[in-house]
Amino acid sequence: MPMLQAGNFRRIARGGLGRPGLNMAYAMAEFRGHLYLGTSSANARSPDDAPRVLRLQDGEWRVVHESPLAAGDGSAPTDVQFPQEFARLLKRGGEKEEAPGPRPTETGYRSMAIFQGASDAEPALYVATMSLSGGTVLRSEDGESFAPVTEPGMGNPAVYSFQALTVHSGRLFAAAAGRVSEGTIDRNVPPEAALYVSDDPASGTWTPAALPGFGDVANVAVATLCPAHGYLYAGTVNPERGFEVWRTKAEGEAPFEWTRVVDNGAYGYNQNLAASAMAEFEGALYVGCGVTGFGHDRVYDIGPAACELIRIWPDGSWDLVAGRPRFTPQGLKVPLSMLGAGLDDPFNAMVWSLAVHDGVLYLGTHQWEAFRAIEIGAEDIFGGYQLWASEDGEQWTLVLEDGGGNPADVGLRTLVSTSQGLLLGTCNQMQLLTIMARLRDRKLDLPDRRGFEVLLGAR
Amino acid sequence: MPEPLFILCPPRSYSSIVCGMLGQHPQCYGLPELNLFLADTIGEIWYGSTFFRSSGFHGICRTLAQLHSGEQTEEAVILAKEWITARPSWPVRRLFDHIQELVGDRILIDKSPSTLFRRDHLERLLRVYPNANILHLIRHPRGMGESLITLRKTDKSLKFFDQLVTDAQRLDPERMWRNSHEMAVALTDPLPLGQCMRVKGELMMSQLDVFLPQLCEWLGIRSDAEAIAAMMHPEDSPYARLGPANAPGGNDPNFLQDPKVDMARLARLKEPSLVGELSWRTGDGFRPKTIRLAKQLGYA
Numbered sequence: 001m002p003m004l005q006a007g008n009f010r011r012i013a014r015g016g017l018g019r020p021g022l023n024m025a026y027a028m029a030e031f032r033g034h035l036y037l038g039t040s041s042a043n044a045r046s047p048d049d050a051p052r053v054l055r056l057q058d059g060e061w062r063v064v065h066e067s068p069l070a071a072g073d074g075s076a077p078t079d080v081q082f083p084q085e086f087a088r089l090l091k092r093g094g095e096k097e098e099a100p101g102p103r104p105t106e107t108g109y110r111s112m113a114i115f116q117g118a119s120d121a122e123p124a125l126y127v128a129t130m131s132l133s134g135g136t137v138l139r140s141e142d143g144e145s146f147a148p149v150t151e152p153g154m155g156n157p158a159v160y161s162f163q164a165l166t167v168h169s170g171r172l173f174a175a176a177a178g179r180v181s182e183g184t185i186d187r188n189v190p191p192e193a194a195l196y197v198s199d200d201p202a203s204g205t206w207t208p209a210a211l212p213g214f215g216d217v218a219n220v221a222v223a224t225l226c227p228a229h230g231y232l233y234a235g236t237v238n239p240e241r242g243f244e245v246w247r248t249k250a251e252g253e254a255p256f257e258w259t260r261v262v263d264n265g266a267y268g269y270n271q272n273l274a275a276s277a278m279a280e281f282e283g284a285l286y287v288g289c290g291v292t293g294f295g296h297d298r299v300y301d302i303g304p305a306a307c308e309l310i311r312i313w314p315d316g317s318w319d320l321v322a323g324r325p326r327f328t329p330q331g332l333k334v335p336l337s338m339l340g341a342g343l344d345d346p347f348n349a350m351v352w353s354l355a356v357h358d359g360v361l362y363l364g365t366h367q368w369e370a371f372r373a374i375e376i377g378a379e380d381i382f383g384g385y386q387l388w389a390s391e392d393g394e395q396w397t398l399v400l401e402d403g404g405g406n407p408a409d410v411g412l413r414t415l416v417s418t419s420q421g422l423l424l425g426t427c428n429q430m431q432l433l434t435i436m437a438r439l440r441d442r443k444l445d446l447p448d449r450r451g452f453e454v455l456l457g458a459r
Numbered sequence: 460m461p462e463p464l465f466i467l468c469p470p471r472s473y474s475s476i477v478c479g480m481l482g483q484h485p486q487c488y489g490l491p492e493l494n495l496f497l498a499d500t501i502g503e504i505w506y507g508s509t510f511f512r513s514s515g516f517h518g519i520c521r522t523l524a525q526l527h528s529g530e531q532t533e534e535a536v537i538l539a540k541e542w543i544t545a546r547p548s549w550p551v552r553r554l555f556d557h558i559q560e561l562v563g564d565r566i567l568i569d570k571s572p573s574t575l576f577r578r579d580h581l582e583r584l585l586r587v588y589p590n591a592n593i594l595h596l597i598r599h600p601r602g603m604g605e606s607l608i609t610l611r612k613t614d615k616s617l618k619f620f621d622q623l624v625t626d627a628q629r630l631d632p633e634r635m636w637r638n639s640h641e642m643a644v645a646l647t648d649p650l651p652l653g654q655c656m657r658v659k660g661e662l663m664m665s666q667l668d669v670f671l672p673q674l675c676e677w678l679g680i681r682s683d684a685e686a687i688a689a690m691m692h693p694e695d696s697p698y699a700r701l702g703p704a705n706a707p708g709g710n711d712p713n714f715l716q717d718p719k720v721d722m723a724r725l726a727r728l729k730e731p732s733l734v735g736e737l738s739w740r741t742g743d744g745f746r747p748k749t750i751r752l753a754k755q756l757g758y759a
Binding site: 218241264267270271301324326327331334335 | 652653656657658662663666669670673674676677751754755756757759
């Protein structure tokens with residue numbers, strides 16, 4: 001099938017579906033014939049910001065799970081990626097002092113997978129949560145009721161969430177993501193780069209699938225997982241030398257034997273901080289990478305840097321698809337697409353999502369130009385996510401840009417191929433942009449389009 | 460005529476051996492350090508730069524002696540000096556073009572560290588040669604610094620240069636490393652895709668069989684066994700030895716003493732660490748911004 005064009009996309013959710021504080025359509029999956037959507041809030045402090053899992057049924061979104069509420073003291077941890085000036089204002093809710101009161105215990109739903117474990121009579125929907133008191137994995141047999149099947153943080157409540165729920169060789173894998181510590185939150189880097197596996201998640205039994213960080217403390221997180229070529233591939237975050245990609249056949253008992261296939265951020269070094277998205281396409285594993293944060297990772301002081309895209313073949317060799325040409329021990333790497341870093345846009349900091357739909361590979365970016373525009377006092381505010389597509393992995397076409405007309409829609413956090421079409425889940429940063437503009441005594445001249453959106457691409 | 464290749468790096472970064480090897484490729488011509496981007500014209504360089512007057516002129520004089528007279532004798536160097544000083548108004552590009560004419564359609568390769576002495580030097584290069592190929596060559600800041608400190612203790616011309624610069628901070632090799640590479644990154648990143656390539660010297664030198672063919676491929680020149688074999692003999696260059704008494708230098712002193720590729724030594728090459736005390740600043744380590752840049756460039 002030829003690739004989808006801009007005119008093939010329509011919004012099937014907007015404004016955070018009635019909760020503009022929900023800024024991210026973080027996870028999506030098709031389960032029992034329905035689309036499920038996991039949402040999140042950057043700053044869930046009140047019941048109005050409680051994240052939800054929703055189901056699209058007969059054209060209507062129905063809430064099937066909502067974060068429980070618990071008494072809060074009004075305090076909120078500081079996001080380590082936010083400038084201090086942001087953090088101060090966010091703690092005050094932007095404009096008003098925050099009163100103690102009930103607040104969501106979950107801040108969002110980061111990953112979804114359909115899996116049938118040993119105790120599951122049928123395939124069940126598993127959902128990874130984000131929580132300041134330790135992320136868990138929820139399980140639902142019917143898509144109506146959800147219950148946790150892990151302890152918070154799988155025993156370590158400092159683990160903020162789990163990500164990359166992935167099924168491979170009859171097992172479910174989950175990677176620890178993020179860390180909550182004294183007054184701060186890091187949404188990406190966990191206390192240790194733990195990767196877990198279970199063949200019976202309903203029973204709550206999980207075991208380490210690998211040594212933390214594959215035995216290297218410089219691998220501070222496993223950011224993405226993807227089955228391909230009969231292996232399970234894992235992409236890491238490595239601020240010392242750049243991301244790594246490891247793979248395993250997952251044979252025998254965990255922890256499994258893993259082999260490193262890409263190191264040194266594919267010789268882009270630590271400017272390629274994180275392997276952030278993966279998809280198998282036409283016999284190769286495509287790996288998108290980039291820098292976390294708003295083009296500049298504040299924790300590790302890396303960037304600004306622009307994203308790159310590589311592909312890995314079954315024999316472990318790899319090509320540079322988009323990025324800066326380079327000499328490597330594996331030979332001269334020239335971008336096959338003739339696109340440089342950031343797909344020729346320096347503000348594309350990260351490949352945030354990759355998915356194959358109807359024989360076409362799609363790529364979604366995190367693009368932070370709007371922040372830069374405010375920072376430098378630009379007259380107009382530009383930017384926003386981009387959607388790219390390729391029918392052969394080498395020739396790429398820009399399908400959507402400028403956040404679909406909203407520069408505050410800075411990223412495509414999720415791309416999912418479903419029977420209904422290609423789904424795009426956005427990340428909206430209107431709140432942060434507003435604060436940033438206010439700090440510079442500037443009125444944000446943008447339409448007030450807050451909250452995530454979901455777009456459906458279909459003919 | 461082909462575009463030249465400029466190797467960008469501070470001193471003691473493997474540029475002599477890399478330039479020497481590339482220069483022995485049948486389709487290339489490796490030059491000594493010409494130091495021609497210090498100013499816009501020959502006269503401004505010749506009369507305006509203390510560095511050039513002290514030893515920076517050796518490379519261009521040896522080059523012109525070799526190309527004009529077919530030899531690098533004191534007499535030939537005197538003739539070269541006379542030829543240069545008779546053309547003070549020549550722009551830098553015209554002198555390069557003159558050398559190119561004498562060399563033919565081979566790729567000129569220059570590796571003058573002075574190009575990174577100041578930002579306007581590199582800006583001039585990019586202005587004069589907007590389409591030139593650029594190799595940004597990097598060495599670990601600890602390795603480069605220790606090597607430079609050692610050389611300063613033994614080399615007469617560097618001792619003289621050090622006496623001219625009394626500001627200890629300006630002489631600090633860490634600062635030189637950081638300023639040079641920050642400048643190179645900032646000014647080459649906006650260039651069109653592939654015009655500037657960056658490589659770690661240690662990585663390249665320890666796997667010459669892997670990296671030399673890649674360099675050839677990038678430059679669009681032969682990468683067959685004969686060409687690679689020629690590149691393994693930088694000592695065959697007419698500039699890979701001390702020059703006559705009135706222009707002995709024009710390259711790294713150690714390279715001029717021993718320009719052969721020492722495979723055994725290269726096999727032992729290891730990258731040092733960014734962590735720990737510096738041998739040239741007791742009780743002190745690298746500054747955070749140096750570590751930041753070094754990690755960006757691939758060091759740990």
